Amino acid sequence: MMRAPVFACTALICATAHAQVGPEPAVLRARDLTPFGLQRLDMRPADMSDRPIGRWTAELQAAYQNTFVMSDDVHDYLQDRDQGRLPLRPEDARALLMAPHDSYYVDVEVGVLDFILQRRFTQRFAAFVEVPYIHYGHSRLDRLIEDFHDAAGLSQMGRDLVARDRFQILYHFGDTRLQMLDREVTGGLGDPIVGVRYMSSLAGRWQFALEGAAKLPVAGERLLLSTGEIDVGLQAAMRRRFGRATLQASAIAVHYSGGLESAADELIPTLIVAGSYAWTPAASIIAQGHVSRSVVRGTSIDELSDNKYQVSLGLQSSVRRWTWTFAITENIGNYNNTPDVGFQLGLAYSGQ
Known part of the structure; x- marks a missing residue:
């Protein structure tokens, strides 16, 4: 659905390799809101902006998503049930x-508000x-998504077999089982993350950053808010300007x-690639x-353990010390x- 904007942006990058240099390069500092593993350490793209040395930068990142999978x-069971748009009932959960x-059913909306404070001590x-603050809501975007699917001629993927505006999670993976037919947690603070970043300029216009971070379970294990475990991560980032791109x-x-979905330790690799084009100063x-x-x-279930692929399209604008993004x-x-769909809104303030 988002392939055309991605190809268009790539073409702009290639076409402007020798154009006039624009404003500060942009990147979407959004986190992955996939319900499976939401409480794990998720490292957002490194902030390689030219922040003032010796000053604090405050940043708010708000994101909201709707998941129905x-x-x-489970799809076959709901079709055979053939009782209209009813939510999953206790007897349905027992049967499944x-x-x-293995089987799973996830119908949730999740909002996350991240407060980020960073300080650049030296040039490098x-x-x-x-x-983070995590909020779990009933699926208020269901009707909008169904209307869009109908207008675009897309399948509802089982949405029309159950009731709208619900929060329900049911899964069975090996020895792991979870049943939640209504919200048991409305929200709360997640685990804080601390990290350090090293930045350097390489040959030509290349810039490099190396970042390390840790998620700290300061309040112990909490359902849907914290795994109660320490996660650590490492990020290597490269950036190059091509005129305005x-x-x-x-x-x-x-x-x-480990967490609810996986009790064993494991390494989670991630690749994030962003292209930006300064269409105004x-x-x-x-x-x-x-x-x-x-x-x-x-x-x-292969589709559950397979790699995750997501694309985002957004805007970033700066006014004096303020920078906002939407995607x-x-x-x-x-x-x-x-x-299925997610929205991100970011706001950053840099001291001088």
């Missing part, structure tokens, strides 16, 4: 969890801390210590791709382990 056997094979070294790539590896358009390994392992994220390639 189910395994094939008693099946000898910076440190940051992030504090900029290309930035981040390779990330996170050691995930103060505003840029951004196209960004995200590829990551799923945290769900040890399941017989829409869509899943591609594999639709059953990522949100």
Whole structure:
């Protein structure tokens, strides 16, 4: 659905390799809101902006997503149930969890507000801390998404088999089971993240950043808010300007210590590539791709353990010390382990 904007942005980057240099390069500093593994450490693209030395930068990143996914056997069960648009009932959950094979059903909306504070101590070294607030809501975007699917001639993927505006999670992976037929958690603070960043300029117009971070479970394990485990991660990022266009790539590896979906330790690699084009002296358009390994392992359901593919299209604008971003994220390639649609709004303030 988002391929055309991505191709258009890539063409702009190539066509403007020798154009006039524009404003500060842009990147979407959004996090992955996939429900599976939401509580793990998720390293956003490194901030390689030219922040003032010795000053604090405050940043707010708000994101909201709607996810509706189910395994094939759950879809077949709901079709055979043939009782109209009813939510999953306790008898439905018992029947599905008693099946000898893996299955899942996730119908949720999640909003996350991240407060980020960072300080650039020298030209090359910076440190940051992030504090997230996670909100779980009933699926208020369901009607809008269904109307869009109808208008575009797309399949509802089982949405028309159940009630709208619900919060329900049901899955069975090996020995792992979870049943939540209504919200048991409305929200709360997630685990804080602390990190350090090293930046340097390489030959030509290339810039390099190396970043390390850790997620700290300061309040212990909490349902849907914290895994109660420490996660650590490392990111290497490269950025190059091509006149008004900029290309930035981040390779990330996170050691995930386990959670509801996976009890075993594992390494989660992620690749994020962003292209931006300064179409005015103060505003840029951004196209960004995200590829990551799923945290769900040890399941017989391939579409759940397959890699996650997401693309975003957004805008960034700066006015004096303020910078804001807005973006829409869509899943591609594999639709059953990522949100259907997500929205991101960011605001940053740099001291002088």
